Amino acid sequence: MAAEMEPPPLGDAGQTDFREIEDGEGFFVSTVTILESPEPSSPDPPSMPAEGISTNGPKQEDISLDDDPEDLFAEATEEVSLDSPEREPILSDGPSPAITPVTPTAMLTPRMGLGTAEMFERSLDEVSSWVKLTSMTIFSKNETTVRRRFSDFLGLHSKLASRYLHIGYIVPPAPEKSIVGMTKVKVGKEDLSSAEFVEKRRSALERYLMRTVKHPILLKDPDVMMFLESSELPRAVSTQALSGAGILRMVNKAADAVNKMTIKMNESDAWFEEKHQQFENLDLQLRKLHASVECLVCHRKELSVNTASFAKSAAMLGNSEDHTALSRALSQLAEVEEKIDQLHQDQAYADFYLFSELLGDYVRLITAVKGVFDHRMKTWSKWQDTQLLLQKKREAESKLQFANKPDKLQQAQDEIKELEGKVQQGEKDFELISKTIRKEVSRFEKERVKDFKVVIIKYLESLVQTQQQLIKYWEAFLPEAKAIA
């Protein structure tokens, strides 16, 4: 199994500074780090590299690929062992070291993280954005830094979607454009909301990229590799909202919606019926949950603001109080409340970036899953249509046989042969897409379970931390209150 594979020398856990600035779209800076870590049989998330992460970015996510016979890395390891002479003894387990080279792994675990987002200075025409990736050895180099714009991400997604969605692969959706947010940023407002917007976008793009590379098929896609590696990408104009392509997309979407309503599929496979229903329900519930959590985030931010304003007024009250001990206690209270307001703000961030964004991502992912189911329906309907057409042609042919028109007969028979081929192809396509969807759905469910579990634990831990801090602050205040003579 894994142990028998020769551990390929892998690139470092490099820092990936991921700065993306758009002249028309978004700009932010983030750090992308791909690093490998050993993964023994138990999928324990290895520790994060501490080094090189520029300041306060949200934590890095791990991804571990399952021991899938189709695993990309199975191939990779073989490839590499031919090339690189470097090898190292396999570590039984252990976290991946921060920067030390070559972590031998039984299985490659790409880990990508994006560091902080900072507003980058806008140069007059082009703005720089770069993604530096430590790539797997299947890539040409160990560590790459590339600059990417927001529209590049959208372009990548649209390419992947057009290539893979209709054959049943669940392509993770890209983050959405936001005109309001972008305008604020473009105007150059240095305030909190535009910094927040940049951070939000950076974090969303990070999660998007990670989900994409977690998918074994998508990672092999040449476009993805080019995205991660090549220094220059052709500008993806078709992703602009008001372009011709954009309008075409909207028209297509509308047509699809109409089609969906008219196709009546004979579902022979109960599994699909069941799964479809499940995803519909899950969609509804997750949307509701997402709305509630957004409400929570909003209220927590409010609480933080109100606590801060109370802290100020308590300080003033303490100043005007003439009993010295009480005055001191009131000032201490003001300080405690100020610290608590910061705590609430941090908690609101955790609420948002961990819980709310997870739910938002999954709402969008489930839309992609539903899209894949719809594609299956389309494939089926195409197949059925070709069959009908074949039948009609056959009837026409039998009529022609009696009418005795040899060349038309020949033509009809040729057409029939062609159609028979198409019908067979249609059937094969349908089977293929059904099979792919089954696999995808099971992979998706597995991912979902893991994802939710990891994020929920992180979120609960953030709540625990808040409570711990609260205890600390109030315990520090208590003697002050008792000291009032």
Next chain:
Amino acid sequence: MYLLWDSWCGVCFQKLANIDLQHTICTFLLYIYIFYITIMTSTIDDSDKEKALSVSVDLNNDTSLLIDIPDALCERDKVKFTVHTKTTLSSFQKPDFSVPRQHEDFIWLHDALVETEDYAGLIIPPAPPKPDFESPREKMHKLGEGEATMTKEEYTKMKQELEAEYLAVFKKTVQVHEVFLQRLSSHPVLSKDRNFQIFLEYDQDLSVRRKNAKETFGSFFKNMVKSADEVIISGIKEVDDFFEQEKTFLLDYSSKIKDSTARAEKMTRSHKNIADDYIHISSTLSSVSVDDNTALKKHFEKLSDLFEKLRKVEGRVASDQELKLTELLRYYMRDIQAAKDLLYRRARTLADYENSNKALGKARLKSKDVAAAEEQQQQCLQRFNKLSESGKRELTSFKGRRVVAFRKNLIEMAELEIKHAKNNMSLLQDCIELFKSS
């Protein structure tokens, strides 16, 4: 006792579940009366007693006159309090008696005391504020409108929360009225007031003695006079250092405490909102878990459970903060106003004295009515001295009272916050353990 309350609540809720929400409010409030008796006449545990007296300490210690409000009835907008007195004093007809009183009766008593000349040198305890059910009523209305969008469970929980809020407002208003009476009864001078006695004893409706329209108009003018007072008090040259200090302090402090009270209220409301959000999240999580048949099913159930428990703690954090901090600030905001009123009265007598001095000087010049002017001047001086003396006493004891109350409440609030945070933490950690192990 809260168990009893809960079971009653469940019963009455089931009955009311199908009735229109507006009617629910009224009938529910009637039920509050019954439950309140159940709660109050049975053993009140110490913490409740503590809560009741937290804003003003050392009340009701004098056994010669013990007052409490054992129950109250709420109809529509009006609250009827039952004032119960136990006394060993001979000035009362019976040793133990109860009378029903309305909020307006308390206001009448307060105004009567304020208007009594003899008490000009005393801090009259501030009148209790009108019972205000506006906020929970609004929320109940909104809940009724949003009923269709929630599951039955969620709706039930939200309703429970609201009922708890109604009860909290109700309890607070009873407490505030009770404290008012208790401060009167523990004051050496005010407890002997005739009007106070009438209030406690008169077993018929007091409305005959309450303000009629003419008097209400008169109070409007009184308020105008008061604002003129503020001008006087800032303009007058103070002869006494103590009062000079007190004046500056009280004027400044009063505006600051008003500000703090408003902001503390906002803060408490945000806490309540978060507790409500947890309800929604908990119920949505449980519906997600119903549909899910992956390994996440159990996780969602546990999470939903956790949020349900968390919201109870958060709710308690909010209500404790309200009681210990916001109520404290609110009460002392009113008390400081009462202290300021004392200063105004004293400033007026000082102004009178100065005027009488001038009049005396004029009379001496004209050699007319000198004796009358002298008499007047002596009276003014006496009144002024009396007010200054009692005023000094009152203000000093007021400061002491305030410091003690603040200390008690701040300590209690800090202790409760710690307790709740520890509670939260243990709930969360248990859940994390479950998650990690499964």
